[in-house]
Amino acid sequence: MTSSDAPLKSSKTPANAYDAIVIGAGHNGLAAAAKLGRSGRKVLVLEAANAPGGATRGREFAPGFRSAGLAHLVNRLDPEVARDLGLTLTAKPGHAMPTAVLDGMNEPAVLRGAYGETIDGVTPEEAAAFSRLRDKLTFQAGILKRFLRRPPPQLGAIGIGDVSTLMAAGIGLIRKGRAEGRDFLRMLLMNVADVADEYLDDGRLNGLLSFDATLGIHLGPRSPTSLLGLYYRLTGEVDGRAGGQFIPEGGMAAVAPAFLKAAKGAGVTVRCGARVGRILADRGSTRGVVLTDGSELTAPVVVSAIHPQATFLHLVDPAETGTAFLRAIRHVRSAGNVAKLDLALSRMPNFTGLTGRDHAGRIVIVRSMTHVEEAFNPAKYGEFSQDPVMEIVLPSLADATLAPDGACTLSALVQYAPYKLQQGWEAGKPAFLKIVLDILEHHAPGLGRTIVAADLSTPIDIEAEYNLPGGHWHHGELQADQLLINRPTGAASGYATPIEGLYLASAGAHPGGGISGLAGWNAARHILAGGTR
Amino acid sequence: MNALTKPLNATEARRTARNHILTPRLETPFHPRLVALDEVNDWYNWAGYKAPHSIFDEELEYFAIRSTAALFDISPMVKYRITGYDAERYLNRLTLRDVRKLGVNRVHYTAWCDDHGHVLDDGTLFRLGEKDFRLCCQERHLPWLLDSAFGFEVEIFEETDEIAGLALQGPTSHAVLAEAGFAGTERLKPFDIASFAHEGGAVTISRTGFTGDLGYELFVSRAAAVSLWDRLWNAGAEHGIRAIGYSALNRTRIEAGFIVANADFVTAEAALRADRVRLPDEIGLDWLVDPDKPNFNGRRAILDARRNQTLKHILVGLEIEGNISAEHAIVYHRGKREAGLVTAATWSPTAKRNIAIASLTRPYGTKFVDDLWVEIYAMRELSYQKMMKRAKIVPRPFVKLARRTVTPPGLR
Numbered sequence: 001m002t003s004s005d006a007p008l009k010s011s012k013t014p015a016n017a018y019d020a021i022v023i024g025a026g027h028n029g030l031a032a033a034a035k036l037g038r039s040g041r042k043v044l045v046l047e048a049a050n051a052p053g054g055a056t057r058g059r060e061f062a063p064g065f066r067s068a069g070l071a072h073l074v075n076r077l078d079p080e081v082a083r084d085l086g087l088t089l090t091a092k093p094g095h096a097m098p099t100a101v102l103d104g105m106n107e108p109a110v111l112r113g114a115y116g117e118t119i120d121g122v123t124p125e126e127a128a129a130f131s132r133l134r135d136k137l138t139f140q141a142g143i144l145k146r147f148l149r150r151p152p153p154q155l156g157a158i159g160i161g162d163v164s165t166l167m168a169a170g171i172g173l174i175r176k177g178r179a180e181g182r183d184f185l186r187m188l189l190m191n192v193a194d195v196a197d198e199y200l201d202d203g204r205l206n207g208l209l210s211f212d213a214t215l216g217i218h219l220g221p222r223s224p225t226s227l228l229g230l231y232y233r234l235t236g237e238v239d240g241r242a243g244g245q246f247i248p249e250g251g252m253a254a255v256a257p258a259f260l261k262a263a264k265g266a267g268v269t270v271r272c273g274a275r276v277g278r279i280l281a282d283r284g285s286t287r288g289v290v291l292t293d294g295s296e297l298t299a300p301v302v303v304s305a306i307h308p309q310a311t312f313l314h315l316v317d318p319a320e321t322g323t324a325f326l327r328a329i330r331h332v333r334s335a336g337n338v339a340k341l342d343l344a345l346s347r348m349p350n351f352t353g354l355t356g357r358d359h360a361g362r363i364v365i366v367r368s369m370t371h372v373e374e375a376f377n378p379a380k381y382g383e384f385s386q387d388p389v390m391e392i393v394l395p396s397l398a399d400a401t402l403a404p405d406g407a408c409t410l411s412a413l414v415q416y417a418p419y420k421l422q423q424g425w426e427a428g429k430p431a432f433l434k435i436v437l438d439i440l441e442h443h444a445p446g447l448g449r450t451i452v453a454a455d456l457s458t459p460i461d462i463e464a465e466y467n468l469p470g471g472h473w474h475h476g477e478l479q480a481d482q483l484l485i486n487r488p489t490g491a492a493s494g495y496a497t498p499i500e501g502l503y504l505a506s507a508g509a510h511p512g513g514g515i516s517g518l519a520g521w522n523a524a525r526h527i528l529a530g531g532t533r
Numbered sequence: 534m535n536a537l538t539k540p541l542n543a544t545e546a547r548r549t550a551r552n553h554i555l556t557p558r559l560e561t562p563f564h565p566r567l568v569a570l571d572e573v574n575d576w577y578n579w580a581g582y583k584a585p586h587s588i589f590d591e592e593l594e595y596f597a598i599r600s601t602a603a604l605f606d607i608s609p610m611v612k613y614r615i616t617g618y619d620a621e622r623y624l625n626r627l628t629l630r631d632v633r634k635l636g637v638n639r640v641h642y643t644a645w646c647d648d649h650g651h652v653l654d655d656g657t658l659f660r661l662g663e664k665d666f667r668l669c670c671q672e673r674h675l676p677w678l679l680d681s682a683f684g685f686e687v688e689i690f691e692e693t694d695e696i697a698g699l700a701l702q703g704p705t706s707h708a709v710l711a712e713a714g715f716a717g718t719e720r721l722k723p724f725d726i727a728s729f730a731h732e733g734g735a736v737t738i739s740r741t742g743f744t745g746d747l748g749y750e751l752f753v754s755r756a757a758a759v760s761l762w763d764r765l766w767n768a769g770a771e772h773g774i775r776a777i778g779y780s781a782l783n784r785t786r787i788e789a790g791f792i793v794a795n796a797d798f799v800t801a802e803a804a805l806r807a808d809r810v811r812l813p814d815e816i817g818l819d820w821l822v823d824p825d826k827p828n829f830n831g832r833r834a835i836l837d838a839r840r841n842q843t844l845k846h847i848l849v850g851l852e853i854e855g856n857i858s859a860e861h862a863i864v865y866h867r868g869k870r871e872a873g874l875v876t877a878a879t880w881s882p883t884a885k886r887n888i889a890i891a892s893l894t895r896p897y898g899t900k901f902v903d904d905l906w907v908e909i910y911a912m913r914e915l916s917y918q919k920m921m922k923r924a925k926i927v928p929r930p931f932v933k934l935a936r937r938t939v940t941p942p943g944l945r
């Protein structure tokens with residue numbers, strides 16, 4: 001079967017039998033379910049938490065104050081996925097969401113349009129240099145982007161589609177001339193610091209690129225291959241423009257319902273508070289799952305839209321997979337580095353030098369590339385940054401229901417906060433929180449006095465709250481050795497796994513994390529196309 | 534999981550690790566006895582241990598195996614002890630045969646593969662208890678065994694050095710055991726195991742061996758090794774017992790049609806070239822693969838290769854005209870197309886046939902089974918004598934002896 005309108009396979013089935021079971025109602029699980037459901041299949045989504053959404057699942061963190069979840073902005077929702085599933089997630093019409101870079105000394109550098117089409121607060125020469133670098137990087141990211149919307153090519157079984165993707169990438173390169181092609185190959189595995197140095201002098205812009213390249217990844221800007229993270233960021237687009245970002249109408253709280261609506265509209269059943277305890281497998285093929293309450297649900301297709309390590313180290317009997325496969329899965333690096341701060345404030349904060357309107361944008365606190373590198377250094381040894389870098393959004397500005405009248409919420413993604421903290425997070429958390437609040441106070445004097453409640457989620461907390469091993473942004477490091485045909489590992493890199501009928505579909509699968517819907521959507525398309533390994 | 538005994542401190546650990554260079558060839562517990570009997574001083578390296586090719590005369594040693602009793606030191610054989618609640622389930626995932634069918638005090642021959650179905654080794658699995666196994670093999674595999682233990686409640690440790698082993702093989706081997714006072718060995722059927730008192734400890738005796746003859750293998754702690762040797766040696770005096778080396782044993786194992794890892798096939802971890810690895814079906818081990826038992830390493834790859842008919846090689850027994858051993862000769866179809874390689878060959882004094890084990894590239898050996906030839910180069914005083922000899926595919930074993938299985942075995 002290769003078409004998505006394949007006939008409905010089982011019109012009369014027992015109540016606990018489905019055509020496909022999806023584990024995890026994160027946005028990828030819901031995207032996969034929606035796509036499968038639309039082909040006429042009877043699909044069930046099982047979610048451990050009491051509500052769907054995964055990392056976009058909201059929660060009340062202080063009386064009257066809600067957080068919309070871990071993710072606080074959208075920058076890579078795939079337009080093809082959105083169109084295909086009918087997702088109604090759009091930016092408020094008007095200005096694109098800006099990024100303001102604060103270094104605590106100069107006026108903010110404010111990038112407007114999609115990733116700084118114009119920049120306020122820097123010299124014209126610097127703005128022009130940034131523009132040249134931006135054009136080059138978005139062109140190069142555009143080449144890589146071709147690989148995101150399809151399963152990675154399988155070694156030994158390169159198909160027509162793979163060849164055409166590779167050719168298109170090649171042609172894309174040649175079109176711009178030999179020099180551009182050469183430069184692409186030169187830069188591909190470079191570190192972001194060296195690349196930024198070739199073009200820029202302004203610490204704030206250097207720092208921003210360094211921050212964006214490494215957010216959610218265990219690398220510093222000077223680490224080899226760190227430019228890949230920035231490419232990945234720039235493969236995201238908003239309104240057809242690379243590098244854009246937005247908060248949808250209704251705020252981030254609108255993300256989960258949009259995916260849920262797509263799934264329900266496709267006839268999918270979503271059950272929350274249903275934690276899968278075991279994936280049934282016998283002699284290399286699956287036939288369903290068992291919930292932690294003991295109930296058994298059967299389906300010839302099981303789509304695991306949760307972390308690959310959770311899938312194979314906890315849910316599938318180790319006897320059902322091979323020694324080398326399991327060793328590779330165990331070696332997937334997946335220790336998170338990002339802490340999430342939710343602040344309840346009695347009124348809107350005022351960041352020094354920032355206009356009122358720009359408070360609704362993305363605010364990045366970074367002085368320079370060196371600042372990011374020095375923040376990374378302790379993380380290598382299991383310590384948090386003494387002078388961390390961070391990205392801030394004021395969610396209640398886009399969604400007034402998050403805070404009481406007149407009050408405000410602040411969300412910050414703070415890096416680096418290593419999962420495996422030497423001193424342990426129990427002792428480390430209060431100290432790290434104080435550091436973060438001091439930085440905020442420095443950039444928005446008076447903010448401290450308006451704090452009603454502060455809730456810091458370390459990677460350990462994220463792991464527990466969101467059933468996310470390692471608390472990792474991408475469900476596994478997004479680095480050169482864990483990409484494409486090696487994501488999460490060779491024998492499970494094309495969504496299909498060594499277990500027949502079992503597929504991977506979370507951020508831990510190709511192409512990686514962030515709210516894009518691609519992993520889930522790609523996996524479902526692969527299943528509909530026959531789903532072979 | 535407990536791989537090795539923990540050293541007391543880091544310095545001591547470093548020193549111990551370093552001292553191995555003082556004994557580049559380890560000596561087995563029986564070494565003093567072997568040296569005392571040795572007349573030819575012809576040693577080789579067996580898994581890091583000094584082992585004899587021959588003790589006094591290869592030809593006479595062969596006839597000791599087939600006519601009286603031969604004592605062969607198998608201590609260098611790699612031995613792993615695998616115990617714990619999940620030991621059976623663990624080994625069932627690791628190896629090809631169904632371990633659930635292996636009774637306590639029984640042995641079976643088996644093999645294990647990597648995820649791609651390529652054979653890592655073959656060996657014998659001893660079930661010493663419900664949750665207690667010993668795995669014996671040619672190559673070392675501790676990292677693989679430990680990696681395979683993820684998710685299983687098992688303890689694995691190597692006991693090659695602590696446990697000494699002897700093979701007692703030949704028509705009078707049971708008579709030797711009886712004479713030595715191991716009462717009850719007459720009840721052992723092939724692949725049975727039993728425990729006997731020795732020197733205040735125990736010796737484990739199994740009716741197993743690598744010769745295709747009546748024979749036993751004895752395992753004992755290192756400390757009790759020499760006294761066990763003496764006990765057998767004294768009892769064997771009247772029964773023609775001889776100490777033997779590998780050359781004689783190798784001839785009998787070829788007669789019995791057994792294969793040796795990294796001689797008749799290259800193990801997956803040793804192979805440097807991509808086309809040297811082998812699926813079980815490519816080295817005559819298809820009968821070990823049990824598709825009905827729970828999942829095991831390599832299952833999918835093996836069954837896929839069967840279904841898609843992508844098996845590339847086949848292991849066959851050959852009978853070759855003449856009497857000159859065809860070891861490592863190239864096999865030809867119709868005298869000109871290369872079809873494979875002889876991996877082991879010998880003149881069989883018992884079968885009175887020139888026999889060989891060969892690896893052929895399919896469809897030779899499957900579709901084309903006739904008109905096979907081997908090209909033998911015999912060095913005769915610095916000049917090769919080149920011979921094209923007719924070869925015929927014949928079933929293994931080449932030598933089948935009723936006494937191997939008769940229970941109770943004869944006493945003379």
Ligand SMILES: Cc1cc2nc3c(=O)[nH]c(=O)nc-3n(C[C@H](O)[C@H](O)[C@H](O)COP(=O)(O)OP(=O)(O)OC[C@H]3O[C@@H](n4cnc5c(N)ncnc54)[C@H](O)[C@@H]3O)c2cc1C
Nearest residue numbers: 024026027028048054055071072073276467507513514515
């Ligand atoms: C701190 C942080 C901040 C982030 N910020 C952003 C951002 O601003 N913008 C952005 O685009 N991306 C952001 N990301 C990345 C993004 O959130 C993730 O990559 C994305 O959520 C992955 O989606 P998913 O559907 O694959 O998995 P998840 O969102 O993790 O969903 C998996 C779901 O499976 C459920 N589950 C797990 N185990 C079981 C089980 N045994 N049985 C049943 N259900 C189970 C979980 O409860 C969860 O609901 C952030 C990530 C982190 C960690």
